Amino acid sequence: MLTNFDKSLLNIIQRNLPISERPFLELAKILETTEDHVIERLRYLKEHGYIRRIGPFFDSGKLEYKGTLVALKVKEGYMQQVAEFINRYPGATHNYEREGEYNLWFTLLTHSEEKRKQILDEIKAQEGVEKLMNLVSNKKYKINVQFKLK
Amino acid sequence: MDLLDKQIIRIMQDEFPLVKEPYKEFAKKLNISEQELLNRLRIYKEEGKIRKMGAVLRHVEAGFRANALCAWVVPVDKLDEIAQKLAQCPSISHCYDRNTTPDWPYNIYTMIHAHTRQECEVIAEKLAKENNLQQYTMLYSVKEWKKTSMRYFDEAEDE
Numbered sequence: 001m002l003t004n005f006d007k008s009l010l011n012i013i014q015r016n017l018p019i020s021e022r023p024f025l026e027l028a029k030i031l032e033t034t035e036d037h038v039i040e041r042l043r044y045l046k047e048h049g050y051i052r053r054i055g056p057f058f059d060s061g062k063l064e065y066k067g068t069l070v071a072l073k074v075k076e077g078y079m080q081q082v083a084e085f086i087n088r089y090p091g092a093t094h095n096y097e098r099e100g101e102y103n104l105w106f107t108l109l110t111h112s113e114e115k116r117k118q119i120l121d122e123i124k125a126q127e128g129v130e131k132l133m134n135l136v137s138n139k140k141y142k143i144n145v146q147f148k149l150k
Numbered sequence: 151m152d153l154l155d156k157q158i159i160r161i162m163q164d165e166f167p168l169v170k171e172p173y174k175e176f177a178k179k180l181n182i183s184e185q186e187l188l189n190r191l192r193i194y195k196e197e198g199k200i201r202k203m204g205a206v207l208r209h210v211e212a213g214f215r216a217n218a219l220c221a222w223v224v225p226v227d228k229l230d231e232i233a234q235k236l237a238q239c240p241s242i243s244h245c246y247d248r249n250t251t252p253d254w255p256y257n258i259y260t261m262i263h264a265h266t267r268q269e270c271e272v273i274a275e276k277l278a279k280e281n282n283l284q285q286y287t288m289l290y291s292v293k294e295w296k297k298t299s300m301r302y303f304d305e306a307e308d309e
Contacts, residue, residue, distance in 0.1 A: 142237035
């Protein structure tokens with residue numbers, strides 16, 4: 001169970017972890033506690049699976065990667081093998097089976113459009129893949145995964 | 151970006167040490183001074199290469215069990231205005247425009263997070279009403295096959 005302190009800590013650290021010599025000391029000051037306590041609770045929250053990752057989150061576009069969302073219509077009985085085939089690409093970061101005609105959706109990041117095309121061609125050629133939509137984005141309006149814990 | 155930038159980005163994607171001086175540990179691995187590392191990280195943040203320095207939660211564990219990819223049909227002449235409005239909703243984490251295909255008319259994509267499916271529906275209905283949008287679809291996930299953070303400048307990528 002999350003304590004009230006944990007919730008406050010998570011709300012703060014989701015927004016900003018200082019880039020400085022003693023980042024956890026700075027958080028401790030804001031939360032009016034000790035550096036050791038902050039570190040101890042973060043270890044607990046990480047070990048118990050509340051925190052997925054701590055660190056820098058990079059803007060893929062600014063690092064000159066190209067991203068897209070791809071939707072597939074996968075024939076019944078082929079889902080697992082197609083999903084596992086996609087998972088082998090390091091640039092396929094999120095891969096979800098969803099309800100609806102297009103039943104497998106994944107995001108793909110590549111250095112170039114040629115590489116993307118090559119990967120999509122390989123996926124399209126897989127047995128059981130009936131349709132593929134490449135949904136390219138021109139503009140990101142928001143990317144900010146934050147959950148306010150009360 | 152020089153070679154050191156790429157090395158820094160690669161290393162900083164490793165597990166963040168939960169110790170008093172975490173950046174010092176990364177600096178050691180990189181064989182540079184802590185000051186040099188901090189300076190470069192601050193520059194990346196200013197330039198927007200780092201869009202966020204902090205933690206991302208596992209939303210299911212944090213109680214957000216219903217996560218829907220909601221795709222909208224937005225009139226093209228109002229695309230920008232409405233996308234910005236949708237992005238302001240606190241329950242929405244991602245908002246992107248995307249191209250359409252002949253059998254797929256949806257041009258705005260949002261991720262909606264809530265505690266229950268019903269709560270997701272209520273949020274979507276409210277947004278539809280506020281923005282006068284008639285056509286949208288809620289794509290609920292049935293199974294998570296993969297969810298990872300991208301490993302930028304990782305060797306495995308080029309294989």
